[in-house]
Amino acid sequence: MTKRTSEDMPPSLERSRNGPDFFGYYRAQVEDLLSQEEKVPHHKHEATHKSSSEVIGAELSDLKNEKLNALLRQCVLDSVPEADEMQSRVESLHLMSQLSNKKPSIPPTDEEPVIPADPTFKEVEDDLKLLMKSDPSLVKEIVSKHSSDLRSQINEMQQQLEKVLDNVVTTCRPMRRGEKRELQKSIKELPGPNLERVAEIIKNHYVALGREMPDDVIVNMEEEDDILLWRLHYCVATIKSARRLAS
Structure with missing residues (x-):
């Protein structure tokens, strides 16, 4: 190498x-x-x-x-x-x-x-x-x-x-309202192991902001900032792509 x-x-x-x-x-x-x-x-x-x-x-x-x-x-x-x-x-x-x-x-x-x-x-x-x-x-x-x-x-x-x-x-x-709804729907459809990665991104973002991690992984998309929303968007897109390649 x-x-x-x-x-x-x-x-x-x-x-x-x-x-x-x-x-x-x-x-x-x-x-x-x-x-x-x-x-x-x-x-x-x-x-x-x-x-x-x-x-x-x-x-x-x-x-x-x-x-x-x-x-x-x-x-x-x-x-x-x-x-x-x-x-x-x-x-x-x-x-x-x-x-x-x-x-x-x-x-x-x-x-x-x-x-x-x-x-x-x-x-x-x-x-x-x-x-x-x-x-x-x-x-x-x-x-x-x-x-x-x-x-x-x-x-x-x-x-x-x-x-x-x-x-x-x-x-x-800025993420559009329709994109936020689609993102929340996509996260809800993820299997358990993939939700762990979503939770990790949310936790890291909240820690960086000095905020407390919510109990529910599915956060309120209307209240979150665009940095977290787009990070979640690309995370979900990567997971979906990997699952398609594996099928």
């Missing part, structure tokens, strides 16, 4: 102990871009050449909109390798956990290997098997420590991503 070297990194891209903070960097870039120019007043929307169907960037000039799109595209391109690495680490820890949970008296057979024939895994497979025989508790301790570190890193990346998305939807036009 090709990753940027330190020489390729922008000067303002800070590094954490786990690597470059891409989401934090692009969040700062988006904030800086949006602070450079006032939004287009609502009453001037009809005077612009933008279609009423356009949402993201509707409150920006065409130039700022193009720059925003370029930033978001680059953010995705730079983040894909990091996401791939995260997935690889999660898979590695999962397999290590499976190995550590196996009874020592029943070692894995050659016909049914615990770790697949992947160069990354094969490098440590023999060491893990040997360590499991000598000190199984140490393997579990290693898995637990690295799992905790990985969860912390993923949570940090998610928080930065949430801030990027919140900044982006500030450029959206």
